[in-house]
Amino acid sequence: MVGLSADSVAVTFPLYHGESRSLKKSVLATAASRFGEPGRRRLSVEALRDISLSLHTGDRLGLVGANGAGKTTLLRLMAGIYEPAAGRVTTTGKVTALLDPGQGLNMDLTGRENIRLRALFNGCREAQIRQLQEDVAAFTNLGPFLDLPVRSYSAGMIVRLGFAIATAVKPQILLMDEWLLAGDAAFLGQAQQRLETVVRTADILVLSSHDTDIIRRWCNRVIWMDAGKIRADGPPDETLTAYLTAV
Amino acid sequence: MNMIAPHHEDIAAAVPTPTPAVLNVSGAQRWGDAAALAAADLGSSLRLWRLIWTLSLFDIKLRYRGSVLGPFWLTLSTTIMIAAIGFLYARLFNQRIDHYLPFLTVSLILWNFISTVTADGSTCLVQAEGMIRAVRMPHSLHAARVVMRNILVFAHNLIVIAGVLVIFRIWPAASAVTIIPAALLWCMDGFALSLLLGMLGARFRDTPPIVASLMQIAFYLTPVIWNPAMLMHRGIATVLVQLNPFYSMLEIMRGPLLGAQMEPVAWLVACGYSAGLILLAGVVFARARSRIPYWV
Secondary structure (H helix, E strand, O other): OOEEEEEEEEEEEEEOOHHHHOHHHHHHHHHHHOOOOOOOOOEEEEEEEEEEEEEEOOOEEEEEOOOOOOHHHHHHHHOOOOOOOEEEEEEEOOEEEEOOOOOOOOOOOEHHHHHHHHHHHOOOOHHHHHHHHHHHHHHHOOHHHHHOEHHHOOHHHHHHHHHHHHHHOOOOEEEEOHHHHHOOHHHHHHHHHHHHHHHHHOOEEEEEOOOHHHHHHHOOEEEEEEOOEEEEEEOHHHHHHHHHHHO | OOOOOOOOHHHHOOOOOOOOOEEEEEOOOOHHHHHHHHHHHHHHHHHOHHHHHHHHHHHHHHHOOOOOOOOHHHHHHHHHHHHHHHHHHHHHOOOOHHHHHHHHHHHHHHHHHHHHHHHHHOOHHHHOHHHHHHOOOOOHHHHHHHHHHHHHHHHHHHHHHHHHHHHOOOOOOHHHHHHHHHHHHHHHHHHHHHHHHHHHHHHOOOHHHHHHHHHHHHHHHOOOOOOHHHHOOOOHHHHHHHHOHHHHHHHHHHHHHOOOOOOHHHHHHHHHHHHHHHHHHHHHHHHHHHHHHHHO
16 A cells, blocks of 8 residues: 655754854864853754645645745655654655756766666666666667766756656656756657656656646645645645635 | 546556555654664665665776776776885885885775775765755665775775785785685775764765874874884884774784784774774764755
8 A cells, every 4th residue: 555644744954054064163162162152053944844644545746835835845755865853754655756857867977877877776687777778768869878978968868868767667656846847848748648657657646836737737636835834735726726816 | 638546557567566665754763763764774775785886886987987097097006106105115114125015015005995985985975965865765875885986996906916915925824814804894894984974074064174184194103104013112102003993904904915823912903993983883873864865
């Protein structure tokens, strides 16, 4: 049973000013504070507060909200990249996160080598790696570029490669940030079908976007994030109407 | 097309649905939970050994991509350095060249391993920032990559060691079998050190230069280019050398390679320091692991 649940989760980012990033200064400050000088308080930002939600097979969740409302942080939390400062996150199933176009690509390695690394991370064997390389080559149309360092690619080519690699493995829980939908028209047309297949076959989809039309088309539940909190959670029409009237 | 309802039939044939992995993370972790998650992190690194191997291989390939000799530049540059230093210092320390050069060769190559592991280790998490923030992966993998990469570098330098030992007709003694446990200890220590320095380097950005200058001091204090036999009659100095963790680690590898007898004292000191280091790295990792993505 695939599922994802968060129980009153908080995510806090530490803010390090110049001195607290320095080992030398921190050690000296600790030594100095013994002589009565109070140590500087640590600053932090509460990126997410009191987030509780539960997702099950068939859920297609859209995240809306202003920039800085915590949409991407929430996706990273669901992906298991950030662990909560308070609360509990339980994930059952394989998570694929399409968060940014670079996707941890190594710019100095060739496209083919990057595909190999991603495949190894997913536990693929040699035959599967070759198959994946063929698959990505066919989809991206990068041709000879696949044997050149990713550094030499155009931004669009990087998006294509990142997208093709990430979607080659069928996810159970798919987390997407809106960059995917920001490609050029030709790529979008080509990506559309593959994306739809991936989205369709995923048990759970979480999509963050500013584009309410896309949310309306793909999602059956919408969460409106505001200043790190869930402002509203419900069916798309209801939540989106409330969201659109507020902004 | 109805995009809302999930269709299963089209993937069912291609990929057998794996038993879903359950991941459970919480804030305000108790010790047991933190230790279990840290252990799980180490376990997944171990399962990803193919990835670690390939990453290390690519690291070496990248560094020498486009050069004629490729990674054998390493071998060549080590040879040149040892030849240049060896003859000068043999005169300086008034040592016989057939004793001093093999000693220097083994010492310098082993020290090179230690110093690059500490230098690479203190940046290993910061440099993997892109990977860490793109996908959930074990953090200890990055420390293991440092060790694996430096083992590959060491393997290229083994040619120099073998060459020098053959030229000066030094044959391995019975103690050579202790090289195997010594190498194992080196790997575990290198991993623990990389992980520890990696976390320190992620939290405190001035770690790499501090580590570099400490290692510089350690290089002169440790019998690397000078032989501890030169201190033979100086009493207290010998004790200081024997308590030096770098000396004992060097000695358990260097001794058997140069055909010397096994040294129980060096082994004892080396195991003691290693246990301390591994324990410290384990405790810090259990405590700090969940903070790493926020630091890098």
